[in-house]
Amino acid sequence: MVEYDLRYRANVGRGVHRLAAVATHRYRDARDAVKSFIGGEDGTLAVTRNTTEAIGAVVAGLAWQRGDRVVTTLLEHHSNLLPWLRLRERGVAVDIVRPDADGRLDLADLEVAVRDETRLVAVTHASNVLGTVLPVREIAGICHDRGVRLLVDGAQSVPHLPVDVADIGCDYFCFSGHKMLGPTGTGGLWMRRPDLEPLFVGGGAVESVTAGGYTLAPGEQRYEAGTPP
Structure with a gap:
């Protein structure tokens, strides 16, 4: 960070x-390093401000319909609970x-909670209150057997546990930089497939713009509108 400020401070x-x-x-090298650190080379990593924004990007990026269901747990940080509760206002x-x-979480209870209308399961990897580590790989198996997406909140796990998102099998993995000796104002949203609508659009996220419309940039860029951290 000091080298950046002293030697090549410029807008990415x-x-x-x-x-x-x-x-x-x-900046691109740093993103690739983070992807490698979590075993996510084959996915898409969008740099966010924190875990909260990463989770919010998933909430906003999916096309919810009235009658859809979300499954989560009482072990969640507020950032992985309140956004889902607010979806109730939209009939979810x-x-x-x-x-x-x-x-401890009983997988049988979670399996019962996943219904035909369930679109997504959102669970913490490790509880910030109790330290409980959830069996996210097994949860991913339940989700994929039912055709349900899985979001894992890795804010507490990435700094303390070996993490391999490909091995976990989740669809979305959210985490922060400041919990692992990085600067505040940094985080990540890893996606197995870039299937979300971007939370923001604007400078840096587009390939072309005309008065009639725009074409979003490919890959990670479409999810990183504005000046990056």
Whole structure:
């Protein structure tokens, strides 16, 4: 970070002069390093401000219909609970699975909660309150057997546990930089497939623009409108 501020501080992806080119190159290298760190080389990683924004991007990026259902748990951080509860205002039902007295989640309870109308299951990888580590790989198996997407909140797990999103089998993995010695204002949304509508559109996220419309940029760029961190 000090090297960036002293040697090549420039706006990423917004200029053709040497410092901007260096900053853009280093930014892309950093994104690739983060993807490798979580075993996500085959997916898409959008840089966000934090885990909360990453989860919010999934909430906003899916086309919800009245009658859809979401399954989550009482082990969740507020950032992985409140956005789903707010979907109730749009006619989406939220089923909340309760842990046992020791803070453990019974997979049978979660499996019962997943119905035909369930679109997505959203669970924490590790609880920020109890430290409970959920069997996310097994949860992914349940979801995929039912044709349901899985979001994993990895804010607490990425700094402390080996994480391989490909092995987990989740569809979305959300995490922050500041919990792992990175700067505040950084986070990540990893997607197995880039199947979400972007949370924001604007500069940096487009390939072409005319008075009649626009074409979004391919890959990660479409999810990173505006000046990146």
